[in-house]
Amino acid sequence: MNSSTTRNQTSIELGDTVPTVTITREFDAPVAHLFRAWTDGDLVARWMGPRSQTMHIERYDCTTGGAWRWWSSGEDGVEHHFYGSFHDVRRNDRLVQTFSYEGFPDSVALEILHLEALDGGRCRLTSVSVGASVEGRDAMVASGMERGVVEGYQKLDTLLAGG
Amino acid sequence: MNSSTTRNQTSIELGDTVPTVTITREFDAPVAHLFRAWTDGDLVARWMGPRSQTMHIERYDCTTGGAWRWWSSGEDGVEHHFYGSFHDVRRNDRLVQTFSYEGFPDSVALEILHLEALDGGRCRLTSVSVGASVEGRDAMVASGMERGVVEGYQKLDTLLAGG
Numbered sequence: 001m002n003s004s005t006t007r008n009q010t011s012i013e014l015g016d017t018v019p020t021v022t023i024t025r026e027f028d029a030p031v032a033h034l035f036r037a038w039t040d041g042d043l044v045a046r047w048m049g050p051r052s053q054t055m056h057i058e059r060y061d062c063t064t065g066g067a068w069r070w071w072s073s074g075e076d077g078v079e080h081h082f083y084g085s086f087h088d089v090r091r092n093d094r095l096v097q098t099f100s101y102e103g104f105p106d107s108v109a110l111e112i113l114h115l116e117a118l119d120g121g122r123c124r125l126t127s128v129s130v131g132a133s134v135e136g137r138d139a140m141v142a143s144g145m146e147r148g149v150v151e152g153y154q155k156l157d158t159l160l161a162g163g
Numbered sequence: 164m165n166s167s168t169t170r171n172q173t174s175i176e177l178g179d180t181v182p183t184v185t186i187t188r189e190f191d192a193p194v195a196h197l198f199r200a201w202t203d204g205d206l207v208a209r210w211m212g213p214r215s216q217t218m219h220i221e222r223y224d225c226t227t228g229g230a231w232r233w234w235s236s237g238e239d240g241v242e243h244h245f246y247g248s249f250h251d252v253r254r255n256d257r258l259v260q261t262f263s264y265e266g267f268p269d270s271v272a273l274e275i276l277h278l279e280a281l282d283g284g285r286c287r288l289t290s291v292s293v294g295a296s297v298e299g300r301d302a303m304v305a306s307g308m309e310r311g312v313v314e315g316y317q318k319l320d321t322l323l324a325g326g
Contacts, residue, residue: 017180020295065222065230065248085228085248087261087271096271098250098261108250108259110273112295132183132275132293 019137029160047155182300192323
């Protein structure tokens, strides 16, 4: 594989015995730009989720102790609602939040996102998501998580390229 | 063992390969009383934590999307600060929150607490706490978690017995 095919690819790894999903992704943008794209709800609405869905932000108070709520809709008219809390928000460094899909109201994941600067004004995102059981984690993955993550980050590339 | 020695004992189990702490405890009180003792900050201050510590509630907005912050102090004058968010609060049923100790600022746990009614006006609490790694979970346990939990629930027994 040459670097043109691996550059900025999304890696998704499932913990073997631990109910984690670890996502690693590099971006051609400084940490500060990525942090802003994650913490400004108007920007989040422009990139999060798969291409087939439109994002609607109801609440996005991205501060330590704040909370969020958004929903997505596709051409089929079906709405999917999600909500969570922001446990810890550290500028250009770390974002810890909870995540639930209302379709599975008892499922919940804790997501720990870390940003680090790379040479050349680039950065790397590492996200570790953990739930209470491997079964719950596997249900989340089976629901189409990978497509949403991969396409969302491609939309984020476009947003970041536009400054 | 006769029932007088096992009644209302605290069970703490660590996941073998999964970074969980599962706590089970019965109480001689209805679910509604236990729920109130968990969700009213003034009451929480009267029972949470080990006997050696005094609790100080800074913030306790126990609603879905709310947050909390408290600290404890002992005779040695040392303060221990903690904070988290309330992800999901369902009356007399379920409480999902995050938990960090500022002494280990990068550690965080997700705690899923479930209440169920038992015969005779009693109830059972089950709490599953999960972190991102077995190492982090073990550090939390080693810091004296068990004593704080067991003594806290004994103080809660006393509080509930007083109505």
